[in-house]
Amino acid sequence: MPKIFKKKDNKEAEEKASRARRVRFISRLRGMKDILPDEYKYWNLIIKKATELSRSYGFKRMDTPVLENLELYERSSGRSSDIVVKEMFSFIDKNGEKIALRPEATPGIIRSYIEHGMFNLPQPVKLFWLGPVFRHDKPQAGRFRQFSQFNLESIGDASPVADAELIAITYYFFRELQLEVMTQINSVGCASCRKEYLVKLENFYKERGRRTKLCNDCKKRLAKNPLRLLDCKEKQCQEIAADAPQIVDSLCEDCRNHFIKVLEYLDELNIPYNLNPTLVRGLDYYNRTVFEIWPSSAEATEGKPEEQSRQNALGGGGRYDGLVEYMGGRPTPACGFGIGIERVILKIKEKNIPLKDEEKGDLFLAHLGDPARRKIMVLFEELRKNGFKVRQAFTKDNLKSQLELANQAGVKYTLILGQKEIMDGTILIRDMESGIQEIVDYKKVVAEIEKRLGSPSKKI
Numbered sequence: 001m002p003k004i005f006k007k008k009d010n011k012e013a014e015e016k017a018s019r020a021r022r023v024r025f026i027s028r029l030r031g032m033k034d035i036l037p038d039e040y041k042y043w044n045l046i047i048k049k050a051t052e053l054s055r056s057y058g059f060k061r062m063d064t065p066v067l068e069n070l071e072l073y074e075r076s077s078g079r080s081s082d083i084v085v086k087e088m089f090s091f092i093d094k095n096g097e098k099i100a101l102r103p104e105a106t107p108g109i110i111r112s113y114i115e116h117g118m119f120n121l122p123q124p125v126k127l128f129w130l131g132p133v134f135r136h137d138k139p140q141a142g143r144f145r146q147f148s149q150f151n152l153e154s155i156g157d158a159s160p161v162a163d164a165e166l167i168a169i170t171y172y173f174f175r176e177l178q179l180e181v182m183t184q185i186n187s188v189g190c191a192s193c194r195k196e197y198l199v200k201l202e203n204f205y206k207e208r209g210r211r212t213k214l215c216n217d218c219k220k221r222l223a224k225n226p227l228r229l230l231d232c233k234e235k236q237c238q239e240i241a242a243d244a245p246q247i248v249d250s251l252c253e254d255c256r257n258h259f260i261k262v263l264e265y266l267d268e269l270n271i272p273y274n275l276n277p278t279l280v281r282g283l284d285y286y287n288r289t290v291f292e293i294w295p296s297s298a299e300a301t302e303g304k305p306e307e308q309s310r311q312n313a314l315g316g317g318g319r320y321d322g323l324v325e326y327m328g329g330r331p332t333p334a335c336g337f338g339i340g341i342e343r344v345i346l347k348i349k350e351k352n353i354p355l356k357d358e359e360k361g362d363l364f365l366a367h368l369g370d371p372a373r374r375k376i377m378v379l380f381e382e383l384r385k386n387g388f389k390v391r392q393a394f395t396k397d398n399l400k401s402q403l404e405l406a407n408q409a410g411v412k413y414t415l416i417l418g419q420k421e422i423m424d425g426t427i428l429i430r431d432m433e434s435g436i437q438e439i440v441d442y443k444k445v446v447a448e449i450e451k452r453l454g455s456p457s458k459k460i
Contacts, residue, residue: 160289262289364391
């Protein structure tokens with residue numbers, strides 16, 4: 001009989017091993033990224049800075065759906081834009097509707113502004129947005145197919161002050177993260193003055209065989225949307241664009257005055273910028289001011305030319321005065337920007353900027369035995385509700401391992417409760433720096449902690 005059982009056990013083990021071999025491991029999709037716990041210290045920092053700055057300047061947070069009608073982006077971003085032609089994740093859903101994963105934030109925000117009648121609110125409506133966007137782009141360092149952006153949109157203000165304010169906020173955002181950046185800025189004028197400029201641009205590209213040197217995409221752009229030629233990332237196209245006529249020379253008086261005032265405000269605020277005549281941004285809805293945030297020469301990746309800085313821009317934006325009306329709303333001036341969070345995190349890591357450890361706590365609660373564990377769990381919740389940053393290891397039994405975790409958490413004090421303390425109605429307070437332990441009345445422990453650490457804020 002024992003032999004029969006042994007044979008049966010071996011057969012079951014072989015079957016389990018065979019099943020395990022047949023199960024294929026499923027990895028994440030190309031261009032997607034997991035955000036692991038150690039990585040979240042960077043995200044928490046950026047979200048905190050973005051939220052604080054936005055609130056200070058009067059921007060209120062909102063969100064939009066990840067899925068939108070495909071037509072929203074075809075109409076707003078432009079059917080010939082790279083986002084729509086090459087990069088958008090789109091499909092037909094089970095109801096036969098054409099759907100897209102949002103490739104950018106602004107069209108959805110404008111759709112929401114119109115749909116919810118925000119034009120009835122005091123203008124400008126200043127909105128803060130933070131979330132994931134999706135583009136079927138070639139994955140590389142700092143560029144993913146799902147990535148996150150921090151956006152600010154100021155809707156309902158035509159003043160150049162609004163443009164300058166947004167550019168200033170981007171500068172302050174990076175300065176507080178200890179990153180040196182340079183704002184690249186240009187004006188693409190309005191529909192009226194741009195019409196004259198496009199004729200000059202087409203004539204330039206048709207001279208002396210320049211057309212034959214263009215990439216295949218730019219040859220198509222020349223017929224459909226010549227302004228996109230200046231935005232091409234191919235080296236040979238950028239070299240040609242460097243000699244192209246500058247759009248600022250064709251600005252009408254209103255656009256020229258608007259741009260001059262934006263620059264005057266930036267000068268007054270000591271915001272560094274570079275006039276970049278080839279900067280047009282890759283979306284059809286922009287007019288007048290456009291800008292991008294590049295790593296400064298000190299921050300740029302060593303050994304990489306300027307076109308690499310352009311491809312690795314940390315953010316950008318501009319004015320889009322016609323978009324609200326074009327999307328079905330009232331004529332409404334607007335401007336905004338978006339900053340790529342993953343790219344910012346990459347720069348922070350490259351600079352080895354020390355981050356404050358948000359995981360550190362004020363107190364650690366340790367226990368010995370099940371009765372103490374149950375009691376310490378109740379105390380933990382009381383201290384947490386009182387606003388203290390409390391850490392614990394309820395699943396651990398060994399006091400030594402708990403104290404090691406307390407050291408790792410960087411707490412000032414550890415409260416220790418064992419069987420003796422339960423019987424005496426006391427608790428030990430251990431100073432983690434000196435190692436000195438004091439016995440205090442258990443009923444007075446919260447007051448004692450407040451006396452030593454101060455009373456924390458209990459506001460939600």
